[in-house]
Amino acid sequence: MSDSTPATIEDVARIAEVSIATVSRAIHTPEKVAKSTRLKVNQAIAITGYTTNAMARSLRLGRSNMILVVAPDIGDPNFSSILVGLENEARSHGYGVLIGHTQNDAQRAVEYLKFLNSNQAAGLILFTGILPFGHETIAARLPPSVGIFEPVFNGGIPYVGVDDEEGARKVVDLLLAEGHRKIAFIGDSRTRLAYKRRRAGYDAGLNSAGVPAELRLVQEGDGTLESGRAAVERLFVRDTLPTAFMCVNDQTALGVMIGLKARGYDIPRDFSVTGFDDVPQATFMTPALTTIRQPRTLIGKHAMALLLELLSNGLPAEMEILLRPDLVVRNSVSTPSPRWRER
Amino acid sequence: MSDSTPATIEDVARIAEVSIATVSRAIHTPEKVAKSTRLKVNQAIAITGYTTNAMARSLRLGRSNMILVVAPDIGDPNFSSILVGLENEARSHGYGVLIGHTQNDAQRAVEYLKFLNSNQAAGLILFTGILPFGHETIAARLPPSVGIFEPVFNGGIPYVGVDDEEGARKVVDLLLAEGHRKIAFIGDSRTRLAYKRRRAGYDAGLNSAGVPAELRLVQEGDGTLESGRAAVERLFVRDTLPTAFMCVNDQTALGVMIGLKARGYDIPRDFSVTGFDDVPQATFMTPALTTIRQPRTLIGKHAMALLLELLSNGLPAEMEILLRPDLVVRNSVSTPSPRWRER
DNA sequence: TGTCCCGATGTAAACCTTTACATAGCGGGT
DNA sequence: ACCCGCTATGTAAAGGTTTACATCGGGACA
16 A cells, blocks of 8 residues: 555556556546446555556656746746746646746756757746747747747747736826826837837827827836836926826836935825836835736736647637736826926 | 657667667766767767657656645745745756645645656655645655755754744844834744744843843734734733834734834834845835845755755755844834833 | 676666557347 | 447557666786
């Protein structure tokens, strides 16, 4: 019973007095074995405590039950909630989740590639448009893959993302409803897909509210706290002040708030500020940041579901799944200060 | 070269004009094969792009190159930084990291047990003293394991933790240096090892400063924000106020700050508050929290190193590795308010 | 020159499954 | 009575590796 070596299918077969083929069938295709035999086998399994050896199985089948999840940085708090969704979905289908992070280092990426080539993972989940494996020739050998947040490899693989445009739209609409007209957009890099989409939501919202183009102040940066602060400085220098700062992400928003506070202003009395992403710290900022919450766990769940489907069907249900994000209203937005009314 | 099916050891052998045994040896025990042969094999490997099939290897060797990391909650931001350390160390030794989270659900734990029994993981990393697998009989079959933060299974397996007592000592010493004498300790459960150790540091510090026992106010709770707030209320009701609140963790500290602010007090002017752990939000609290930083990545690195050693040697270097945490001074501590001087 | 030993290599078994194919038994249709 | 077809089961190969054991060749030593 509690041998030193684990029970094999042969032990089960001997006890159940059948062949190993029958045991295998009783486990994986029960409908193909007579009910009485099935019973004997199940008893034998219970007695021996048999678990099928995953290595042997994977070897025979030519594919493992592991999914490799590669992110630029596992330490990122945004990552972990997505991971929860990924893991739950995988587990409930008998798959395990293997993690890796590239830290934008090509060398590490190659190591993961070896992992894949040695058949250790049946599928791959890739984060944020990174193309971790240098040569495209290598990429051709990639197992079924799904991207998260952004398409990877020229859209050659399906991905699960967020409807950033709709999220941005919700933010602008909130600001407009509060009475703002002169709303600045503080972005990161114009090349990033998220930037484009969020910017599109911003433009669409202002268009449909009839806000003229000359009231739209757009600043770019690199998405860091520092770049948010810098954007504030630039706007003050040019003396073209908005009443609200709509930021491309929460980091930037924090930078903007710090920059504004440094100049002695109160938020939201003097200026309204919004973020995007709802990072864990957003609640703890002063004031608590109004932002867009990413449905992170759901993203993970969908991405994994898509991948598993890819693994069985061979074809993805869709090339793009966009989830709808929610507006989280906290305390960083109010009506425009009368102080700027005359401008 | 870029076949549809990956190259096997046989392909390499054919090209190098040697037997597959020689190829295997050239890879794993190069000193046992003649230099000229080694060269031919290496060339053949380069030509074919061969990677050894991990499944076949694990099957033959009877052990995989995966480490299973089980935590109660992967979504926990504290977890992710540790994961970074774990992953880096594992990867650099050719191991992969498989993750799982139990969510304190026994059913899920059993699923992970299956992973272990089916040989998919050679080792196990366990978080926070959870004993995820119900029956101890099953536990007996566990692969080499290492605990994180607290010993597991009656200390039967080695673990990597933090010298909580020293951390707590650093906090008390800071408070004492600022002039505090009446320092409350807001703990969680008396049964938790972390509580005991942190409490020990608190007592030791006050002892060596000659603070009498009657000035020591100790409250217990469950470590949540709410329990911090409740502790404040209790102290106010009894009207036995300290000048500083030393909390067992950051959550509790936040609760204490909220409770204090709700009564109209200013921190750190009226009361000093300290935490423990340095969660990501600690910087963003108002005021930013003075606390003890856990060397998280380092913990992960050490734990994995210990496990890998266990896997090769069979014996752990030590049963307990305690890392030294650092004091992070922010803005939640100052000298005691003169307001309470007369008490 | 014969013997021994040692280093380098090859042969084949074993690791545990899954599954194509073969076999056996049996009921039913003609 | 014969055959067909169907169901339940068994046999054996294959999947890619590692490694104990066998083999072979050559150098050293007597």
